[in-house]
Amino acid sequence: MSAIEIIITEQGQRVVLLPSITQLNADHADAIIVTGSHGGLSVVQYAIRVPVKVLFFNDAGVGKDQAGISALAALDAMKIAAAAYAHNSARIGDPDDGWKHGIISHVNMTARMHGITESQSIDAATRLLS
Secondary structure, eight states, X not given: OOOOEEEEOTTOOEEEEESSGGGOOGGGTTSEEEEEEEXXXXXXXXXTSSOOSEEEEEOTTOOGGGGGGHHHHXXXXXXXXXXXXXXXXXXXXXXXXXXXXXXXXXXXXXHHTTTXXXXXXXXXXXXXXX
16 A cells, blocks of 8 residues: 655645545545545445545445445435546556546546546646646
């Protein structure tokens, strides 16, 4: 598991790369979070601990009954922006690879309201957030 990394983008956004959503803490408030975690329902309990701008998860191949992205709908119900990047664009468990190579495959409505859409790179999506 790689270490937590914080990146400041050209737009002044703070992007936190977390190998696991379980590492999210108060120091990450109001940041853009790119996690190596899947977007399954079990991540919601960790994702809601701290208010953030948007959460990016690995779609883990989506899986049966969309299990790999089920957190997106649950977070949307709480008005938390979340998206998933394609498992074949970046390695699961590797947020640095997600940040550098992740292509968004699924977006909840709250994230969509910020202009985040499928087929964007995570970098392009973060440029839309203020």
